[in-house]
Amino acid sequence: AEDAESKRHIFLTGFMGAGKTTVGQALAERLGWEFVDLDRAIEKRVGLSIPEIFAQQGEDIFRHEETRSLQLLDDGPGKVVATGGGIVGREENRRLLSRLGKVVFLDLPWHVLQPRLQAQGGRPLATGAQGWEPVRRLYEMRQPYYRQADLRIECSGLSPWQIVTRIVEML
Numbered sequence: 001a002e003d004a005e006s007k008r009h010i011f012l013t014g015f016m017g018a019g020k021t022t023v024g025q026a027l028a029e030r031l032g033w034e035f036v037d038l039d040r041a042i043e044k045r046v047g048l049s050i051p052e053i054f055a056q057q058g059e060d061i062f063r064h065e066e067t068r069s070l071q072l073l074d075d076g077p078g079k080v081v082a083t084g085g086g087i088v089g090r091e092e093n094r095r096l097l098s099r100l101g102k103v104v105f106l107d108l109p110w111h112v113l114q115p116r117l118q119a120q121g122g123r124p125l126a127t128g129a130q131g132w133e134p135v136r137r138l139y140e141m142r143q144p145y146y147r148q149a150d151l152r153i154e155c156s157g158l159s160p161w162q163i164v165t166r167i168v169e170m171l
């Protein structure tokens with residue numbers, strides 16, 4: 001009973017640069033659902049940008065806020081939720097994700113993500129300041145957790161609209 005009642009959201013997961021926000025907005029529009037970006041929700045609550053939170057308060061505080069933002073979702077109608085790439089790191093988060101909704105993994109190979117991250121900037125864990133090898137290792141380490149999703153979409157070569165269509169077909 002708990003499942004049918006509480007699994008109402010759609011969570012987009014995947015590494016930084018996978019397009020969770022872009023696809024999430026488009027998916028929400030297609031479904032006529034509300035869209036929530038967890039990183040933006042955290043920035044609003046804390047009153048600082050993500051890079052500022054990392055710099056001034058540290059990653060642990062950010063991860064705490066991340067879990068908190070999942071817990072705060074636990075009522076109201078179903079939403080499309082774009083998560084931060086590190087959400088799968090904590091066991092508690094993984095449990096919350098699968099309890100609260102359907103988890104959709106936007107899967108892209110590293111060789112597609114890396115140039116995007118380099119071009120976009122603004123991510124404390126993907127600055128390239130230490131070179132890209134540590135970031136690639138983070139990508140590799142997280143793959144098994146992303147793969148615990150209910151749905152995995154291979155996004156390579158697909159436009160956001162095509163990805164949305166694929167998700168809607170598979171839901």
Ligand code: S3P
Nearest residue numbers: 015016017084085086123124125
């Ligand atoms: C992070 C990903 C970011 C943001 C924070 C940490 C990560 O979100 O939550 O910088 O650990 O992968 P995006 O995946 O939207 O870039």
